[in-house]
Amino acid sequence: MKSTRLASLGAIFSLMGTTALYADVTAEQVWESIQKTYADYGSVVTTEKSERSGDTLILSGLKVVTEQNQEELQMQARSEMSLDELRLRERGDGTVEITSAEKITMVTSSAVQAEQETVTTNMNMVMTQANSVAVASGSPEKIRYDITAPEMVLEGTMETSGTDQAPALTLSATMNGTSGYQEVAHGEMTEILSDMSMSALKFSMEVSDPTASENFTMSGQMADLRTEGTSRMNLVPGKADFLSMMAGGAEVKGYVGYGASKFVIEGTAAEGPVYMESAAESGRIDVLLNGETFDYGVKSGPSTFSLSTPDVPFPIAGAMGDSEFRLAAPVAKSEEAAPYTAKLTMKDLTVSEDIWGLFDPTGQLPHDPATLIIDLTGSLRPLVDFFSEEMATLEGPPAELQSLDVNKVQLTLLGADLSGKGALTFDNTMGVPMPLGSITLDLTGSNALMEKLVAMGMVPQDQTMFVNMMLGLYAKPAGDDAYTSTIEFNEGGEILANGQRIQ
Template sequence: MTRFARYSSSTALAICLGSTAAYADLTAADVWNNWRDYMGDMGYTVTGTESGAGDTLTVSDVRMEMDFSADDETVKSALVMDSLTFTDFGDGSVSVQIPAVSKITVAGEPATGEAFDLAIDYTQSGFDMVVTGDPDDMTYTYSADSMGVKLSSLTVDDTPIGPDIARIDVTMADMSGVSRIVQSDLRNVSQTMTTGPVTYDMAFTSPDDDGAAKITGGLESLSFTGGGNIPAVEDPSDVNAMIDAGFGFTGEFTYTNGTSDSNFDGPDGGGKMTTSSTGGALAVSMSGDGLSYSGSQSGLIIQALMTQMPIPIDLNMENMAFGMMMPVKKSDDEQDFGLKLALEGFTMSDVLWGMFDPQGQLPRDPATIAIDLAGKAKLLVNFLDPKVAAAMENSDEVPGELNALEIKDVTVEAAGAALNGAGAFTFDNTDMTTFDGMPKPTGSIDLTLSGGNGLLDKLVAMGLLPEEQAQGARMMMALFAVPGDAPDSLKSKLEINDAGHVLANGQRLK
């Protein structure tokens, strides 16, 4: 995770260069000087040739390099621009112009695997940026008719890889945004950005001609809102040092009406798939309090046809969502974590239903699967430290302790049956013997099941479940559950007490 973040940061900074990566005063010369100093503080080596004419400063042969090499592998990245132009309007504002095409290069010699060199064209048309404000509080207002990234060359182990083997082309139209940078003890950045249509075209072919994939698609619109605090540290790639110095950020992407088309082929067969959704979101935040991700899609439709499947696949989902929260820093104190997953309103075509229920005996109402967990844990190592992460790979050291787990909700609704549950447990990490190698839990969970027996009857009638297996399932339900308040309903309370006894509805099982 840390290594990926270090490698990708160069490209991310380069792409953002036209919008948010500058920190400048309000004259042409000072804009460039502070831009150069800021990139230097981020770990880049910045070079360029300056020339002035009137109110305009031109910096030619611009090169911003960063070395990500570590241990026995080498990775270097650079952003190359023919020129940058800074124009002082004389009214306290500065215009910044970037080339129509800039180049992002990455060269690497990994410890294992093949050496590679790649170049990406960073393109723009109709770009305009104006910087206003004062040296400690600046606002960048920008727009562009289009901006994009395109893989222009790739070499693996001294062998050129042409566009017939690898192709990446992403374009964003009608981009506009505002970024504000306030300098105090920490550099605070806040951003908003919107685009019109976003399109992508990617293709990959195995050099051995044993597989290929092509993916095209796009979004009707894309927007971003976010910001955070950025400290000045000696090594910006040291995530722990950044967090200790006050680093934190939060950001959210949202989009409308996304579509994709995929075609693939391989030794085991091929196929094609199309997807669409009415919208979605992806949010991420990170600080000393932890790392969190969340995302959602609405109106998801998946249609596929594969050589290994006798019929087409047609799936629909009203909403799909996920969320994760976890600590990132070693601490002797308990820290929060959480996990959410929801697949709501899931349906499939009658053709798929007909494969196992041709007579329509099972209810075909939309299905839902959801889980919502929260808890407390202690993180015993700084896993974001590359050296610590490498040491963990060859160690039996436990990275953390689970102290508490709350099951806020477990829901499974499908084929006329519904299972719901909620509960909470605490864990004693000093007792690893009561439950054979895991910390002893104490707590309970309440479960309810409706429509379970009816579903078993239908599965037996359809021939999908042998009668003797259905009887075994009924015996297990009778052992762990008692009748509920409604017909064909069961409820159960599963407990683990302080003595380590496992009970079901008060009856000891262990």
């Protein structure tokens, strides 16, 4: 028994050793993989000199050039990234250490034909990175890059010519504590997997328009950034445009999360100084995109905002609790329907007492936080591929709505609350979608709100009588200052509210 176990352990260690040897990469193999990745996206990589010095492959005068000519948009673009030196050092354990010159320059130019003139845009950027290191490991077909960058600084300028007004732009960004990995696999599909984090990001952007004597500066900072993502693309050299990639089965999935953040916009407009500021405790962005599905979501933790302009004698300020936006839908032409989601949440929105004082100086209205929730799901059938040239020239609707589930709709404002839920299906044989089903609506606090608005002189008394009459016709009492109503959609276009015919 003991000899059998030893033999098994020996076989395992032998397989591990064989795998490790197979997974070794050389400097030349890593460099070849880097060139292929750029080439897949239509870029041309050149070097002035390539030489071996012991265990290190040294590449001098490296340039990466990308050119695009989109005739349908009458646009030409060219970008060039260059660095003096790139070093790939074999560490003796099957991995390769990658370091580069501290400065990387990037020049981008574009020309767009606009009516009778050509608008050109030139951007020059310099990235400075001290002590940045990437370690490549794995196999030639699948290389992982473990990255460490203590600090990266990006500075750039942008100028536009060919227009009557040509504002100039200056930007800068500092990224601290970047670390993580990226894995690149070449095969029938180019697959990239990444997991990166950054302890802090600070940036600023200044826009000045000398012809109008206006200037604006936007600055911000974010802490504890984290991004994870995967992409699968069947890239054809020279055809790396969006539609070609989607037609080839591309897929992108990932998220960006961050901790405390703050954004400021300040400047001088024709009317005077402007200042805007917003801050949030945390946030997250999720994306899924492929030939079948589009899914985009944004979440934010509690946040604050303020705005001051010459038109308002005091700052406009407020706060909000958790918020969320999500839109997901099928995007591929199909004979069968697929699920979709549409969601918007804005909880506990409050504004400063200065704002309340504009229309409620005596404090008669409830100043409770406002909330808006819209949560819809259902199914629809795309009639065309959303990511296709056919979509750009489509004259009719791109999809056929087949069902709608109102999971929750709620508006809480000024002491009143309106909420609803229900489910509908749609008959599309008539040319126009005809709903079938019902939605239930509940309303509380409306009478108290109307009484306050009448007392303040904001609403005439006769209008409240009309509202009460409508509630009496189409809603049922459900308690003290509470009403409920069920809206039914029947065949033939008939609409009933608590049995009363509306249409």
